[in-house]
Amino acid sequence: MKGRFPMLRLYDYLPSGNGYKVRLLLTQLGIEFERVELDIVKGETRTPEFLGKFPNGRIPAVEFDDGRRLFESNALLWYFAEGTPFLPAARMERAEVLQWFCFEQYSHEPNIASLRYLVSHPELQDPRRALLDRMLRLGHEALAVMERHLGSREWFVGSHYSIADIALYAYTHVAHEGGYDLAGYPAIRRWLERVRGEPRHIAITDQCGAAASR
Numbered sequence: 001m002k003g004r005f006p007m008l009r010l011y012d013y014l015p016s017g018n019g020y021k022v023r024l025l026l027t028q029l030g031i032e033f034e035r036v037e038l039d040i041v042k043g044e045t046r047t048p049e050f051l052g053k054f055p056n057g058r059i060p061a062v063e064f065d066d067g068r069r070l071f072e073s074n075a076l077l078w079y080f081a082e083g084t085p086f087l088p089a090a091r092m093e094r095a096e097v098l099q100w101f102c103f104e105q106y107s108h109e110p111n112i113a114s115l116r117y118l119v120s121h122p123e124l125q126d127p128r129r130a131l132l133d134r135m136l137r138l139g140h141e142a143l144a145v146m147e148r149h150l151g152s153r154e155w156f157v158g159s160h161y162s163i164a165d166i167a168l169y170a171y172t173h174v175a176h177e178g179g180y181d182l183a184g185y186p187a188i189r190r191w192l193e194r195v196r197g198e199p200r201h202i203a204i205t206d207q208c209g210a211a212a213s214r
Contacts, residue, residue, distance in 0.1 A: 074163075100168060101164070150190075161198055172188065
């Protein structure tokens with residue numbers, strides 16, 4: 001896959017699971033990239049310069065050397081996985097990938113990722129703190145859906161590792177940092193081990209790419 005895309009710049013925040021999704025896929029595809037670290041806690045994605053490029057004001061975001069830009073983690077996963085084994089060719093399986101993308105964004109990430117963020121930054125004033133118990137409950141409901149699905153299969157879509165697995169792995173494997181105990185989810189724990197065993201796997205703390213100076 002090396003050289004398939006022109007040199008690209010990935011705007012990232014190392015602790016972010018959403019940033020990790022893209023960093024992991026690019027690494028597993030062997031695509032070179034320049035990584036630019038932006039601290040979201042300090043508001044570095046809310047500057048006029050960044051918002052002029054990416055109006056949503058969030059990472060991950062990618063800038064290609066021809067000036068094209070793309071943001072939203074799952075859109076980036078789909079773009080880079082197109083034409084590779086990470087995105088199935090069959091129509092139904094592609095729809096299933098999209099199905100799990102929607103589940104991740106609406107049921108999984110708003111609770112599991114948000115709770116991890118709030119626990120990791122106790123100094124931040126955030127109105128979501130009033131909803132911590134609700135987040136924990138809804139997060140466990142999302143994990144229960146995943147557990148049932150993985151009870152009779154190895155991967156989320158088809159019989160192979162795909163971007164559906166990457167999208168859900170990113171925040172599930174660090175769910176304990178938000179107070180989620182995965183002891184009661186044996187199928188999820190086995191799946192996490194399978195993902196970690198995939199070629200060119202990197203940890204969420206691995207930078208990869210050349211970090212750019214700002």
